[in-house]
Amino acid sequence: MIKEYLIAVILGLLLGFGATGAYYSLQTNKTDQNQPVAQADIPTPPPSQENVSTSSDTDKPVQNNLVIDSPQNYTIVDNSKINITGTTSPQSLIVITTPVDSYTDKTDEEGHFDLTVTLESGFNIIQISAIDPQNLQTDLELVVTYSTANI
Amino acid sequence: MTILFLLLILTNFASPVLALSPSPTPDSPQTETNENIQKIRQAVEEKVKEKLASITTSVSSGKKGFVGDIKKIDQNQITINFRNQDFLLEVNSDTVFIDEKRNKTSLDKLSEGQSILAMGYLDDSSPILDTKRLIILPSESFQPKQHIIIGSIADISVSSSVLVLIPLNNKDLQYQIKTDNKTVTLTPDLKTSKISTLENGQKIIAVFSPTDTNNKTYYAHKIIQVTVPATPTPTP
Numbered sequence A: 001m002i003k004e005y006l007i008a009v010i011l012g013l014l015l016g017f018g019a020t021g022a023y024y025s026l027q028t029n030k031t032d033q034n035q036p037v038a039q040a041d042i043p044t045p046p047p048s049q050e051n052v053s054t055s056s057d058t059d060k061p062v063q064n065n066l067v068i069d070s071p072q073n074y075t076i077v078d079n080s081k082i083n084i085t086g087t088t089s090p091q092s093l094i095v096i097t098t099p100v101d102s103y104t105d106k107t108d109e110e111g112h113f114d115l116t117v118t119l120e121s122g123f124n125i126i127q128i129s130a131i132d133p134q135n136l137q138t139d140l141e142l143v144v145t146y147s148t149a150n151i
Numbered sequence B: 001m002t003i004l005f006l007l008l009i010l011t012n013f014a015s016p017v018l019a020l021s022p023s024p025t026p027d028s029p030q031t032e033t034n035e036n037i038q039k040i041r042q043a044v045e046e047k048v049k050e051k052l053a054s055i056t057t058s059v060s061s062g063k064k065g066f067v068g069d070i071k072k073i074d075q076n077q078i079t080i081n082f083r084n085q086d087f088l089l090e091v092n093s094d095t096v097f098i099d100e101k102r103n104k105t106s107l108d109k110l111s112e113g114q115s116i117l118a119m120g121y122l123d124d125s126s127p128i129l130d131t132k133r134l135i136i137l138p139s140e141s142f143q144p145k146q147h148i149i150i151g152s153i154a155d156i157s158v159s160s161s162v163l164v165l166i167p168l169n170n171k172d173l174q175y176q177i178k179t180d181n182k183t184v185t186l187t188p189d190l191k192t193s194k195i196s197t198l199e200n201g202q203k204i205i206a207v208f209s210p211t212d213t214n215n216k217t218y219y220a221h222k223i224i225q226v227t228v229p230a231t232p233t234p235t236p
Helices: A002-033 B002-014 B028-054
Strands: A066-070 A075-077 A081-087 A093-097 A102-106 A112-118 A122-131 A137-146 B062-074 B077-082 B085-090 B096-098 B115-122 B128-137 B147-157 B162-167 B175-178 B184-186 B203-210 B217-225
Touching: A066 A122, A066 A137, A075 B062, A081 A122, A093 A112, A093 B203, A093 B217, A102 A112, A102 B217, A122 B147, A137 B062, A137 B147, B062 B085, B062 B128, B077 B115, B085 B115, B175 B203
Parallel strands: A075 A137, B085 B128, B096 B128, B175 B217, B184 B217
Antiparallel strands: A066 A081, A081 A112, A093 A102, A093 A122, A122 A137, B062 B077, B062 B115, B077 B085, B115 B128, B147 B162, B147 B203, B162 B175, B203 B217
16 A cells, blocks of 8 residues: 555656646746747848948058058049058958959968059049958958049 | 545646746736837947947048038038048138039038038048048949959859859858859969859859849959869768
């Protein structure tokens, strides 16, 4: 009799804990369903400029480890051909676009680059991308105005 | 005995042990918390935007050319905005105003929302550009003409000269990019190559711009191969 009693108690405890566990996990699932679910992005047109750093500062625009030594941002030049020099990770690919054309080069062992680009008359939004050996892309934007007007 | 056994089991099953603390109901308290968090988030975002917009860029002195959309005209001071940054311009009787058709115009012809290029001088003592020449630009002048993206080729059709590119940093996007015999294709060593050497799954950098006819299809000016398709390693 004691044996049967013990079996009954053990079974009862197992059933009780099982029911409690099921009830508790149901409550947890309901709480999770109330959290906002992230919406998947939908395909959109090209990346907006919010994703590109505008080199707002200063003499040397910087984004991550991409540094432009020359030209300064918002500068005015009187020659349609300018050199863009800078530094980033070694053995990176550099791609630069101006309204006229696109230019590519690789950085040297120390990460330096120096490309000659052509500007159009007026302001030019120049995009500079550096893609490092790990395929990480870093973008910078410069505004350079080509004008021979006497100001 | 058997009946007692069954009764004990049924009794335990019928009265489960409840959780120590009551679980919150799915309704109001949780929803209110989420709404409050959302409100706080929006308020913080607005404050950050206001703060960013009020920051005048610190740019080195000298001859400068600022571009932007006119945000405010206050007598002889103009505030323009470019890429979420404000720039201050000061105009005077020496300032030459030029309209879109390259004709001379005047300050009173300017209005908020117009895109302009302002050329002048910035000195260390003031963040305000002493504007000598102000040119009104066509709208949407500040959209970049070309984009540079590194991605993987998801699909390539030789017959229609179209490839589908998925950016490495956003797998939810895809770009349909047209090529032609003017598209420059380069190897990873920047040597000239052919479009026909491109393959599915290959990583490339594409320099492209929207086509005139369709803003969902782009035209590739240049394609630079980042990788060549990997050869499978032999199993031992």
